[in-house]
């Protein structure tokens with residue numbers, strides 16, 4: 001029978017503690033969400049600024065839907081490109097300090113578009129090993145020589161750049177903030193290597209845009225890099241901006257090339273105009289409400305201080321080095337990560353257990369994400385719950401260990 005391996009494959013995944021299940025939310029996204037029969041403090045969304053259910057975004061979307069309807073009706077090149085789309089692109093170009101910006105329906109498609117359009121046979125694409133799956137997929141599908149360098153290791157990148165010096169074009173690609181680790185790419189060093197080896201640097205700033213930098217411009221603003229140093233900047237609306245969709249910002253030539261040639265731009269329906277309107281409203285809040293970024297940074301500091309204190313007396317998990325809203329606790333084993341996540345949920349805290357293949361084997365983790373919508377009390381509450389579940393796990397293991405000793409004692 002065709003495809004009768006599916007059931008077997010699924011069973012295997014269950015046994016490896018890698019089975020994934022969706023939770024059904026019964027409320028809007030926010031610091032507290034409602035699950036089936038439970039209200040939980042939410043520490044696993046990417047709604048870093050607390051904008052996903054903001055009344056101003058909702059209002060903008062409702063107004064635009066009243067005027068423009070729901071569907072955009074066509075792709076951008078046919079007749080789906082509305083005044084609101086265009087206005088959003090102009091606002092983005094200005095926010096990023098770049099000549100142009102181009103909207104995409106999702107970040108996944110934006111990454112496919114850029115990499116497949118910029119490189120192909122005879123070129124080389126060099127990617128950080130921990131890049132987002134969409135960047136990896138795009139690199140593999142591009143037809144260019146695909147090289148991965150050790151995470152954030154500039155010597156490893158340089159070796160690969162050197163080896164690809166005969167390629168017609170070299171494109172270096174990295175996440176600005178790594179989505180499962182929360183650490184930043186060493187952009188100034190990567191930009192220097194790009195210049196030295198005549199390569200272009202592309203940054204996917206899905207987790208930095210809106211959060212990092214004085215004005216929320218993301219990691220390029222944080223590091224003070226310009227368009228010559230990072231010619232291709234990509235970011236999304238689905239995370240800190242609380243909306244949906246993505247964009248690429250760069251030179252006029254880059255944007256026109258994408259409009260002319262990018263298949264995942266050309267052959268797909270434009271975002272609903274009302275979604276673009278909500279994104280535009282979010283950009284406005286980014287500018288006017290700097291307190292969101294500041295409060296988030298404050299929560300990050302508070303979380304890390306308390307977590308470091310907790311883990312110094314209870315070194316059962318490891319706090320990863322991150323100064324961003326993504327604060328992962330390295331657990332190692334997938335089953336253990338899942339059990340800890342479930343124990344936290346029983347206490348009313350929603351924290352994601354991230355397991356392979358999303359992260360490398362043996363590095364399962366609790367991915368805690370903070371939001372400007374959280375209060376200090378909610379963060380403190382999470383740490384109390386974390387201390388409890390880690391202690392409980394510890395005493396459980398000791399009990400198992402004692403049982404084992406007793407079995408040994410009555411043994412031969």
Ligand SMILES: *Cc1c(COP(=O)(O)O)cnc(C)c1O
Pocket residue numbers: 105106107108109111132134175179204206207236237238245246
């Ligand atoms: C979420 C994410 C994407 C995909 O963006 P979507 O708009 O959700 O498709 C791309 N890159 C990174 C680093 C991401 O975290």
